[in-house]
Amino acid sequence: MPIEWIDCKPISLVWFSWREPLLYVLFTPWLLSLFAGLLITALTVVLSIRLSWLNRSLIVISAVLSVNIIYSPLATQWLSVWLSSQLPQTFERAEDAPRPVAVLLGRGAKIGRATSRKAAQLLNDHKVEAVYVSGDRLSTAQRVVKLGAPAERVAGDSCARTTWQNATRTNAWLQRNHPEAPVLLITDPWQLPRAAHAFAGQGLKVMPMAISPQLNSRTRNRLALRETAGTLLYRLQGRM
Template structure:
């Protein structure tokens, strides 16, 4: 999420071939085709995380809302009763965003933004997983491995995550030769653009079976579709606590609205 306005250069990929590992019989052992990039953090990401941290911390946000209420009351020259009411009601109303009901409503709205799945293309789809941290990676890699074991013609691409996610696919029974990925993408938009660049080289015209958590999936699916890709979205439900689910619902609601303003959906 965030103001992802930095143009993406597909040349950021380190295109060096993966080093071969020899088996005991002297033949090359299949390895994961993994790409890394030079460290190039986006300057606005720390600010984004600071603002999100504020929104996700009621102990900080609600006193600020009360202070804002007092400032507005002073500006509008309200009487004492109006000042007290505004300073009390503003944080009280804002606190509703942390409720289970808010999580449900925001999650339902995000689900409504999910585009219809593209009609199956002529070739086998490439299973694409998006980097979202360990808890979500556990769910997406499990869902991806099930698809890959079911259809041996499929291959997988892990976008913007740690190599350990690709290695987990191997642990779940997927051959390393069927897996590629990168740790280069820093945003959802870069997930889409860098994956599209890789697909253009290795699987031109292939549809994408896009797997991520239910909250990111609508925004990600539309970002991938903006690259001219045929997208078949698949949600993987991670094991998260209620506060973690609320955090993702808030974060992705803001990200989806921002992508709408940027014309990326």
């Protein structure tokens, strides 16, 4: 039996046209430093006309140096701890309750390999009822099957482009196939808090599970920065 897979053209979102350029600036130290320097320069000129050029220069230099701190390993650690503190309350499953469905989210090849291995292990050990892969390539679901999972218990889609769409599409599939099952949400520790809130916002019972493969310091920093920005945006939108 083949994998149940929905392969569709992703929904176009207007705000994606400015989200990616903003993230590019955030992930490029010299661009963010330049932007911060120009902004602080403008503010000091407008608000502090009486300051000497030396003092204005010191303010600008201090601001640029402060901005660059966010790319340090210490900042990655601080942001990671803060993100972990945003996890919602975990659903406690009773022994006689339905087994959960493991849900994987599209997060790139390296994280995808780690989460699919874990999902296959859980399915082979009869600890989850099924595996659903949202917003990723079919190859991730196929990897779960290659690791020994029955194809009829693996499904997914390549349609979701955001974490909120991951939650809504997964919820729609669960209501048709496993309406009473809780969600064992498997993703990296940086995305997990925001994703858990998104899934809980669909009325799902969420059991978060963090999987963190070996990543270099730059990748860890990018994930921490991206998810911090995403978490703050979710708070502004009332989703957390």
